[in-house]
Amino acid sequence: MMKWKDLRTRVRYYGQYFPLTLNAFVVALALWLCFRIVRPTEPVKGEEVSSFKPLIQLMGKTALWFIVALIGFSVLTTFLCWLHYLLLRRHNRYQLEFDFKPDGQHKGLWIETLLRKARRPFLGFIKGRLFYDDRRLTDKFPMASDKRKARQFWREGVSGKSRILLPDIKEYAINGGAVYFEDMLQLFSLPVIQRVKGHFYQAPGQVSLHEQEALPRRAEQTETRIDQLRKVEGEYLNYKGFEGGDDVRRIVWKVYAKSRELVVRVPEIFDPYASHIYFYASFHTNLKTAQRHNDFAAEMLNYYKERVWTAYEILAGKEWEVKYLPDQQLQIPEQLNGAAFVQRVISNSTWHKDRELTSYFEPRYGSVLCISSFNDPSEVAQLLDQCSAETVVYYVKLSDTFRSFLPWTWLKRLFLLRPEDRLKRIRGRWLLSPLRLQLIRREKEIEKALQNSNVTVGNI
Structure with missing residues (x-):
């Protein structure tokens, strides 16, 4: 049986393909109410009608139609920019370009993005998001800046720099992405799937620490000499055969009793190269x-x-x-x-x-x-x-x-x-x-x- 958490992840993943947003239903309801308010009504018999009422209704209707026209034009340009980018992707195989950089002061990452030759809708937005680790989604990040080549007037595309915060400190595998074209009120969010791959990792940050002094115990190579001699312990039960000049006090008599061989324990030494x-x-x-x-x-x-x-x-x-x-x-x-x-x-x-x-x-x-x-x-x-x-x-x-x-x-x-x-x-x-x-x-x-x-x- 599918868990609730997995079901919620799947619904969120497939829900991004639906172009209408919650804003669309809210704005549609608000416009319907406004039209009901400004619609001319027949005066009740015997009621005194103000001479300013028709003028106020006309002004309200004019403002309402202006807002509707502005929203409609933004929605129209959103569809046109979306179709334009679909053609670019089909003929020139343009994809979302991105690069991650660590945030040195806080947890999270900076993502720098570029969408070549794309056009922004009138008063609208272009946003992107990445898919990682089996249908998980990053938050949407905006691309609101014009990217221009050096010493050239024409735009190279739209770009953006955003900070994204993911739940865990680990490496993530990117298995896709999407670009969204949205109008001024974000009534429509038209997706274009991006077939991008890659890896990135969220690095750990620093915290306060009560520091303790730590000193070297042993060196791998004797290339870096240090001023202070450091004690390095010999191998426990690491013996060598008795040689002339060895200290007889280091003879391991237990070994001699068993094997009749004289061996000495390797002593602790002071290593001047413990760096x-x-x-x-x-x-x-x-x-x-x-x-x-x-x-x-x-x-x-x-x-x-x-x-x-x-x-x-x-x-x-x-x-x-x-x-x-x-x-x-x-x-x-x-x-x-x-x-x-x-x-x-x-x-x-x-x-x-x-x-x-x-x-x-x-x-x-x-x-x-x-x-x-x-x-x-x-x-x-x-x-x-x-x-x-x-x-x-x-x-x-x-x-x-x-x-x-x-x-x-x-x-x-x-x-x-x-x-x-x-x-x-x-x-x-x-x-x-x-x-x-x-x-x-x-x-x-x-x-x-x-x-x-x-x-x-x-x-x-």
Whole structure:
């Protein structure tokens, strides 16, 4: 049986092909009422008729017909511009051209669009929208500016720059689009389907962070020497054969008792080339599939990504080189590197149950680890026992995603105020969600494990 959410998505998708809008019915009703008002009526017998009444009716009728003519002319030019673009698309194969640019200060993206050779209706509009991820639609974005080539008078087409905000921080696949020609009152919205393809991603933004100092543990290459010697732990139970000059106090007698071979433990060394910070962020969870893929989990994933990206970007601005190690396999363009690569990886990461925290993080090398309330508390406690005070653990408390003044949220819904986004729409339901109680128990256990450990804890 089709879910209500899927049905609503399908109705919205196919409804865009219907050219009449709600405005058309409202304006038609308003015009009918106006004509009824200005229509001449026979005076009632014995009623005194004002000498100004015919003049007022004439003025009202004249103004009404002027408005009707103006609206009609706008509607006519809308149809003509729509037919003109259909011919352009058929003969010249013109399509909607677009390019995405990140919004550096706020969540969302800027989209720059161009529709070549198109004409705008008289006092009307040209708008566009994109289809992504199986019949989902972006909001309409206007194209209201004339695009001209350098040193030429004739227009190249109509263009626009708009900010679009999508629900999740992730990569989206574009599988089509549409251009709409609308009149001055938006009575008609005439679509032209655009067969466009592409990918774009909504990047995480920055949030405030109580910064903790993180220092390198080990280097991959001995090319960058640092002034301060850093301790690098040897491999646990990593032995080598006894050689002349080795300290006899490091002989492992247990191994000698079993194999009659003299071996020594590899000691901790002070490496003058420890110039890399290894940054880990775990997206692992052992929650059920339904709990990993509902609206609550999606919002908590966005919340977590923003804080992981913030921690990375702040560390990347320091003197050390930061290396981010993802915990899942992702297809990222090879031409990306540095911060752009990490931002793309974080954006595409999802909650998963494949790679556990204990098999992902290397306590000997890792300097920074990000964990969340979705991680298994027993795994967190097991891992923290292997970490030293030099390990910085950023703990993201996911229940804070829905932190708000709930009575005010319910009061707004009582007066039928439409929520601005999905987070505000589901915030009121979070209080009654079974996932909330489960998450609170996890958070208490993780916080207890962090308090009993030696690591440096940072809360985001």
